Each structure stands twice: as C-alpha cells, then as structure tokens.
Amino acid sequence: MKTVAWIIGTLVGLFVIMSIGLVAATDPNKNTRWDYERVVKSQLRDPDSAEFQNEDAYDNIGMCGQVNAKNGFGGYSGFKHFAILNNGVFLIEDSDPTSLQMVFAMCDKIRTTARGEK
Numbered sequence: 502m503k504t505v506a507w508i509i510g511t512l513v514g515l516f517v518i519m520s521i522g523l524v525a526a527t528d529p530n531k532n533t534r535w536d537y538e539r540v541v542k543s544q545l546r547d548p549d550s551a552e553f554q555n556e557d558a559y560d561n562i563g564m565c566g567q568v569n570a571k572n573g574f575g576g577y578s579g580f581k582h583f584a585i586l587n588n589g590v591f592l593i594e595d596s597d598p599t600s601l602q603m604v605f606a607m608c609d610k611i612r613t614t615a616r617g618e619k
Contacts, residue, residue, distance in 0.1 A: 537564035537585050547571040559615040561587050565608035584608045
C-alpha cells in the first residue's frame, strides 16, 4: 500500500514540476509560430488535418505560409496561401484572384516590419 501511495505521489509531483516548467517557458505576450498556426487551424473545417509548408514566422509580428486541410467531403483541398498579423488580422487565399494579391501584400508588410524597414 505504501508503494502505491509513493508511486502516485511521485507521478503527481512530476506532473506539477512539468506544468510549472511549461508555464515558465511560455510568455503570454509573445506570439510564436505555434500561436499563429493555432489561429489558422481555428478557421479550418477540419483543424486536425492541417498541413503547413513554406512558413515564414516572426515572433510578435506575424506569419505567412501555405496550409492544406480536409474539406467537407474529407479530401484535401490543396495548399492555400495565408497571412496572419500579430493583432489577429488573418487572410487566406480563396477563389477571388485579388485575395492572393492581398495575402502577398500582407506578407511583404510582415517581412519589412521584421527587417525594421518602413
């Protein structure tokens, strides 16, 4: 009985230590690639199916890339360009040709901001 209690106590202790380490390593004021991907996934029909490529992420500025996810029929719809800014503004390519131009313009703004240009 003491062995079981010791094992449970050890596991709970390890969990608490790991949780504290994760919280300490996460800056709530800093948006990272993972945060941006989470926002993009939240806009998809099947977030768990999301595949990213050609990502260009800048902490606290924004991220550009391409995302592919399953559509309503269960098939992948093909990679679409996207851009997301730190303030939550999000664009994704759709059937309108100007949407791709808008995404590219936002990506240019993200890159120039990251380089410190105006």
